[in-house]
Amino acid sequence: MPPNEIRRYLRHGTLPQLRVFEAVARLGSYTRAAEELHIAQPTVSVQVKKLTATVGLPLLEQVGKRVHMTAAGQELYRTCAELFETLAGMERGLSNLRGLTAGSLRIAVTSTGKYIAPRLLAAFVKQHPGLDVSLHVGSWREIVERLTHNADDLYILGNPPGDTEVVVQRILPNPFFVYARADHPLAHQQDIAFERLAQEPMLVREKGSGTRLLTDRLFAQHGCKPRVIMEVASDEGIKEAILAGAGVSILSRHALGFEPSRQLTMLDVEGFPVESHWHFAYPIGKQTSPIAQAFLEFVRCNARDIIADAPGATCIPLHSVPLQRVAAAM
Numbered sequence: 001m002p003p004n005e006i007r008r009y010l011r012h013g014t015l016p017q018l019r020v021f022e023a024v025a026r027l028g029s030y031t032r033a034a035e036e037l038h039i040a041q042p043t044v045s046v047q048v049k050k051l052t053a054t055v056g057l058p059l060l061e062q063v064g065k066r067v068h069m070t071a072a073g074q075e076l077y078r079t080c081a082e083l084f085e086t087l088a089g090m091e092r093g094l095s096n097l098r099g100l101t102a103g104s105l106r107i108a109v110t111s112t113g114k115y116i117a118p119r120l121l122a123a124f125v126k127q128h129p130g131l132d133v134s135l136h137v138g139s140w141r142e143i144v145e146r147l148t149h150n151a152d153d154l155y156i157l158g159n160p161p162g163d164t165e166v167v168v169q170r171i172l173p174n175p176f177f178v179y180a181r182a183d184h185p186l187a188h189q190q191d192i193a194f195e196r197l198a199q200e201p202m203l204v205r206e207k208g209s210g211t212r213l214l215t216d217r218l219f220a221q222h223g224c225k226p227r228v229i230m231e232v233a234s235d236e237g238i239k240e241a242i243l244a245g246a247g248v249s250i251l252s253r254h255a256l257g258f259e260p261s262r263q264l265t266m267l268d269v270e271g272f273p274v275e276s277h278w279h280f281a282y283p284i285g286k287q288t289s290p291i292a293q294a295f296l297e298f299v300r301c302n303a304r305d306i307i308a309d310a311p312g313a314t315c316i317p318l319h320s321v322p323l324q325r326v327a328a329a330m
Contacts, residue, residue, distance in 0.1 A: 014051065014054060016047065017047045017048070017050055017051035017054070018051065018076075018080050018083065019037070020033065020037065020039075020043075020044050020047040020048060020051075021047070021048055021051050021059065021060075021073075021076065021077075021080065022077065022080040022081075022084070023036055023037055023044075024044060024048060024060060024067055025059075025060065025067070025069050025073060025077045025080075026077075026149055026151075028066045028067050028068070029065075029066065029067060030044050030045060030048075030067065036136075048060060055072060055076065057070070057072035058070050058072065058073075059072055059073035059076060060073055081150075085150075088287075088289070089287065091103065091104075091289065092287065092289045092290065100128045100130075100131065100290070100291060100294055101128070101130045102130050102131070102132075103130075103131055103132070103289070103290075103291045104131065104132040104133070104134070104153075104291070105121075105131055105132070105133045105134070105153055105154075105289075105291045105292060105295060106133075106134050106136070106151075106152040106153045106154075107121065107133070107134070107135050107136070107152060107153065107154050107155075107156065107295075108135075108136040108137075108138065108143050108146050108147070108151070108152040108154075108155050108156070109135065109136070109137055109138075109143065109155070109156040109157075110137075110138065110139065110140050110143050110156070110157050110158060110209075110210060111137055111138065111139060111140075111234065111235065112158060112209075112210065112211060112235060112251075112252050112254065112255045113137075113156050113157070113158065113254065113278060114137045115254050115255075115256075115257045115258060116156075116172065116254050116278065116307060117135055117137075117156055118135065119306055119307065120299055120303060120306060121133055121135060121295075123298075123302065123306050124294075124295055124298050124299075127298070128291075128294075131291060136152065139206075139208075139209060139233075140157065140159065140208060140209045140210045140213075141208050141209075143155055143157060144157075144161045147161070147166065147281060147282070147283065148283075150282075150283050150286060153282070153288065153289060153291070153292040154280055154281075154282055154288070154292050154295065154296070155280070155281045155282060156171075156278060156279070156280060156281075157210065157278070157279055157281055158174045158210045158211075158252065158276055158277070158278055158279070159210035159213055159214065159276075160279050160281045161281075165283065165284045166281045166282065166283055166284060167281065167282055167283070167284055167286075168279050168280070168281050169279060169280045169281075169296070169300075170277045170278070170279055171277070171278050171279060171280055171299050171300060171303050172277065172278040172299075172303045172304065172307060173275070173276070173277055173278075174252055174253070174254060174276045174277050174278045175252070175253045175273035175274065175275060175276065176211075176214060176250055176251065176252055176253070176272070176273055176274040176276055177250070177251065177253060177266040177267075177272055177273050177274075178197060178248055178249070178250055178266065178267040178269045178272055179239075179242055179248060179249050179250075179251050179256075179264055179265070179266060179267070180200075180242060180248040180264070180265055180266075180267050181242055181243060181245055181263060181264065181265070182262060182263050182264060182265045184248065184265065184267070186200075186267050187265045187267065189267075189268065190268045191268060191270060192267060192268055192269045192270060193269075193270050194218075194222045194224070194269060194270045194271060195222065195224060197248070197267070197269050197270075198219065198222070198224040198225070198226060198227065199227065200227065200247060200248045201227050201229040201246065201247030201248070202215075202226040202227050202228050202229065202247055202248060202249065202250075203228075203229070203230050203232060203238045203241050203242065203246060203247045203248065203249040204226065204228050204230075204231055204232070204238075204249065204250075205231070205232065205233070205235070205238070206231055206232070206233045207231075209233075211235075211250070211251060211252065211255070214250070214274065214276065215250045218250065218271075218274065227247075229246065229247055230246060230247065235251060235252075235255040235256060236256075238251065239256050239264070242264065243263055243264070248267065250274075252276070253273070254278075254307075280296060280299070
């Protein structure tokens with residue numbers, strides 16, 4: 001029989017309320033929590049109010065535009081992490097009993113990888129149709145935040161964080177090229193000097209994104225500054241700006257999808273393509289589920305073929321790289 005101390009929590013459907021509370025507390029926003037959980041904001045508010053009534057103490061307070069936890073909220077937030085991990089451990093054990101005929105897999109990927117992740121997941125689900133799979137696409141900062149809070153099973157990033165202790169594994173080449181409109185004056189030139197590229201109007205991703213970090217690093221290495229004329233928060237937005245003749249941009253080969261566009265061209269610039277990779281990442285110490293482990297192994301063995309078979313894909317050799325542990329000091 002459950003202890004008397006928890007009876008109040010057994011009467012009110014507390015687990016869904018805890019899920020909502022944890023998202024609000026972690027994100028500091030009712031709106032962002034509603035977006036992440038794919039529910040209406042009023043529903044988020046109602047769930048938090050019900051949980052507050054059950055606990056009997058205020059859990060959250062609004063200070064300016066951000067929501068903060070009270071002392072009771074901080075205690076409950078810590079308990080949420082412990083409870084969710086316990087339930088996850090239970091599910092991992094049950095998954096071992098079920099095999100891969102049932103269970104869930106939660107993947108989060110940066111926006112640049114939104115074209116490769118669905119292909120990898122689709123191929124995996126074909127082999128294991130009974131699984132419940134979800135894919136969250138977000139900015140680099142958002143995915144790193146989710147990784148820090150262990151919100152998903154696995155994370156796919158081109159540029160893993162260096163200030164968080166994570167396990168990192170290379171899975172697929174992620175080359176970067178300089179893109180321009182097909183009729184750009186440099187389109188048919190060869191061996192273009194990087195200094196010449198620096199003279200072109202440059203379209204860049206927002207600060208903090210993985211693509212922007214790589215772009216800034218390249219220009220710093222060549223001792224010059226880009227002529228930034230526009231900062232765009234999505235690869236699709238940059239593509240449209242290129243097609244409008246606004247400038248050129250450094251982008252991942254996978255950022256614009258796999259369907260070839262005759263209106264775009266890759267400039268032959270010194271040092272390009274820049275070699276980079278897609279990585280799996282998850283917090284050090286995380287006990288990955290059997291399903292997540294199966295997906296890891298499936299991608300390691302099949303990613304090259306899956307991506308190479310995509311329409312318009314460039315087949316780039318996939319090197320086998322052992323598991324790496326990347327510490328915070330990296």
